[in-house]
Amino acid sequence: MDPFISLDATAQADLVRRREVTPLELVDAAISRIERCNPRLNAVVQTQFETARLRAKTPLPEGPFTGVPFLLKDLLAAQEGYPLTFGSRFAKDFVPGHDSELVKRYLRAGLVVLGKTNTSELGLLPTTEGSLHGPCRNPWDVTRTPGGSSGGAAAAVASGMVPFAHASDGGGSIRIPASACGLFGLKPSRGRNPTGPELADSVHWLIGEHALTRTVRDSAALLDATEGPDLGAPYHAPPKARPYALEVGAPPGRLRIGLTLRNAVGAPVHPECLSAVVATAKRLEGLGHSVLEGNLQIPGDDTLGQHFMTAWACGVVNTVEGLSRRLGRAPSSEDFEPFTWALYQHGLSQGLSAYLHAQMEILRFGRVFARHFEDVDVWLLPTVTEPAPVLGTFASAPDAPLAPLFRAAGFTPYCPMANMAGNPAMSVPLHWSPEGLPVGVQFIARFGDEATLFRLASQLEAAHPWTHRRPSVFG
Template structure:
């Protein structure tokens, strides 16, 4: 039996600190789990096993996670000399000539990178079944998607390959996979984690990077190790009061929690997603919090959905043209999936005035969104409108290649507003369907207030633990 598979990253690091195990033992065990599970899941699309073993044998930085195995998402996480395909044929041979600042901080924390995880092309869809790497499967049900765009990371963590993994979120790409795979997933505040040394987010600062974890404390401690502005940061989150590691376990106090089930898309909510939220409201009341139903402005209100898509589509144009400059290759339809190319063409047709108007409306929304927290500390709402979907639910037919847009919008209508406003948001695994599928619930707090989310999540984790649950594919 693998003695490490059920341990979170904090517990594994403690074994290394006590010299009860070596980093190489942890790495070898994780490699064995990847080799055993990945053929079923297709979560890991690039491996660095020899490099990882060499790093494990040599002196490592003394950080909070010294010697712990880790995976990077094949998107955003630049690593010098290693492929960063972004899930696209266009960049299948592209390797950055530098480490991103966030990756540098991962390495300084003592983590050992074993490879890269599967993601849809350019991270554009809430499912992970791109043409370059093929579909990733959900460890809880191999016929279903783990979500996207951090689906490979979610499948790898949920199946026990590694205790946690890098992830990113531009409209629900951490929170959706967390919900579908029974994990804790926090999207930090805008500017909390670094994006340098290059301007890594062409999507008008919609994207936040962090991780998918099995425990709350792993997420908190990792954010302690990575948060803070890098040189020249254009956006900076408010400084934390004390380490997040201390927040994860501190009493949250009696919180005023707003509950909303309405979404401006008019998307119906699956009964199990509805049950997850209502049951969580009762749990919160049982813990002494005040829960009241109210209206939270969501991404479809007052044409915000259109402004979001304008910013998103123009971001696709910027991404593709930026990759073209880096690779020295002109983009063409033969290099991209039909949906990606159609979104690229849509973005090209928006024009500068439409893009600037979308930016202005998103900023206006951000100010309006802040007012929702004048009388409420945290909002409770669904993470997604459905449990994990069967694979193949996002077709892009030739006569309507943008069709996946509407499907995506109806699956995660509750997620993009936290990206537009920059607020921290998390999905917490508190519900399972009768078929055994996990369903997460989402919480959003004030801008810069990850501390309240960590305190609340840790309280829920202690009262209603989830790490004992194991998917069909585990270890």
Template sequence: MDPFVSLDATAQAELVRRREATPLELVDAAIARIERLNPTLNAVVQTQFDQARERARGTLPPGPFTGVPFLLQDLLTAQEGHPLTHGSRFGKDYIPDQDSELVKRHRRSGLVVLGKSNTPEMGLLPTTEGELHGPCRNPWDTSRSPGGSSGGAAAAVASGMVPFAHATDSGGSIRIPAAACGLFGLKPTRGRNPMGGDIADAVHWLVTEHALTRSVRDSAALLDVTCGADAGTPYQAPAKARPYTQEVNTPPGRLRIRVAVRNPMGAAIHPECLAAIHSAARLLEDLGHHVDEGSLEVPGDDAVGQHFITVWTAGVVFSIDAMAERLGRSPEASHFEPFTWALYQYGLDQGLSAYLRASAELQRHSRAALRHFDDVDVWLMPTLNELAPPLGTFSSPPGEPMAPLLRAGAFASHCPMANITGLPAMSLPLHWSPDGLPVGVQFMGRFGDEATLFRLAAQLEAARPWAQRRPAVFG
């Protein structure tokens, strides 16, 4: 039997510190799980097993995660000597010649990278079904999507391949797969983690990187070792008061929590997603918090979606053009999936003036939204408006390449606000449907205040544990 499969990263690292396990034993066990489960899930699309074993045999840094196996998403985060495709056929030959700053910090913490996780092309959809890597499957129901863009990471962690994995978020891509796969997913404050490297912040200030984890303490401990500005960063989050691992062990006190259920797009919300919110609200009241209902609407809300798309598609143009420059060849429609190419063309058509106006309007919207925290500590809302969808839900119908965009907006309409405003937000698996599918709920905190979110998350994890739940496909 595998003695490590049910342990989170913190517990695995503790075994190494106590000399009850070696890094190589942890790595070999994780490799065996990947080889056994990945043919079913397609969560890992590039392996580095020989290098991982060599690193595990060597002298690892004495960090908080010495010897713990880890996956990087095949998106944004550069790793020297290993392909970084961004899930695109166009980028499949790109091999970075240096590690990004985040990867350097991962390595300094003692982590051992086993490979890259599946992602949709350019990370653009809330599902992981790209043409280059093929569809990734949800371990709870393999006919369903694990979400996206960090769907491969979520499937790998939920199935027990690795205890946690790197993930990215430009419009919900950490929180969406966390909700679909029954995991904890925190999107940190803008600027909390470094974005430096040869790719940098490809979608202006919407993107944040962190991880998908089984436990709250793993997320906190990893953020402790990765957070902080890197050289030349254009923005950074307020300094933390103390280590996040201390926040996990600190009671949150009596918080003022406001529930926002209204869908910004007016789309219907699945009854189980509503049930998850109502159940979470009752639990919060039982824990002593003040809970009421409200709305996150601000003047001009009806135009925010358009401004977000303008900035977001400008990021698509930048990303593809930057990739083309690195590869020394021009992008063509045949190199990309129809949805990606349609977004690229749309972004080109917007022009610089539209981009600058949209950026200014989103900044104005952010300032207005922050006033919602004048008398509230944390907002509670759905992570998703639906359960994990069947594979193929976000396919482009013939002649309608942009159709997945509206579908994605209705699916995860509560997620982009945290990216627009830069606020920290997290999804917690506090509810399961009668059919056994996880249903996440989302909490959004004040700018720079991951501390309150970690305190609350740890309290909820203790009150309604989820780690003992196992999907149909598990290590």
């Protein structure tokens, strides 16, 4: 029996701190789990096991997670000397010459990196089945997607390979796989975690990096270890009042919670996703909170999606051409999946005026969105519109390469607003379908107010725990 598989990262670190286990024991156990589970799931696409064992044998920094195994997403998380492919054939030979600031902070926290996780190409789709690494499978049902673009991270954590893993979110890519895999996933406020040393933001203020975890306390303690501006940061989130770890278990008070099922694209919502929100609303009232149904009325939201896509497509141009400069060769359609290449071409066609207008409208949206928190502390809404779809749902057609875009818009209409406004948002695993598929519910708080989300999430975790639930592929 593996004595560590059911322990979260905080508990594993505590064993090391009390010298009841060594970092090498934790690392070896995690490597064994990866070797057992990964052939079925394809969650881990690069390994560095021997390097990890060597690191575990040497004196590690005394941090909150000394000796705990960890995985990095194969996107954004630059690690000196290791490939960073962005899930793309074009970048399969790209090897950064430095660590990103966030990776440096992970290492200072004492984490031991075991490898990289699967992602969709450039992190563009809410699934993880790219042509470079192949499809990643959901531990709850291997015929289904684990979500995306942090699907590899989610599958690795849900299956017990590691207790938590790095993830990023530019339109739901932490929250979507959290919902699909029955995990806790928090997207921090804009600027909460660093993006340096080179990037201001790779997709124009939309992306936040953090992690997928099984417990709320792991997410809070990891954010304590990484948050804060790095040198030269162009913007940063408001300072926290106290460590987030202290918010876990702290009474949230009687919160005013707005509930909405409306989405800007008019996408239908699966009955299980509706049930998840309705049941959560009743649970919140049982915990003493006030839940009032309302609408996130967004002026001009019929065109807001177009502005988001303009910024997103121009971000693809920025990413592709940035990689082109680093690799010293021009991109071509043969280097990318049809959807990515079509979105790149769409971004090239937008022009400077359209891009600047989209940026202005997105920033204006942030001001409009802030008004929805004048009389409400937190908004409750679905994370996605259906449980994890089957693999292949987001495939391109030869005559319609952008078709996955429209399918994705109907699947994730509730996620991008938090990216556009920069607000913190989380998906909490509070519901399972009769078929045994997890369904997350989403909460969005005021800009900079991760503290309220951690207090509320830990209250829900205590009242309605989820970590005892195990998928068919576990360990």
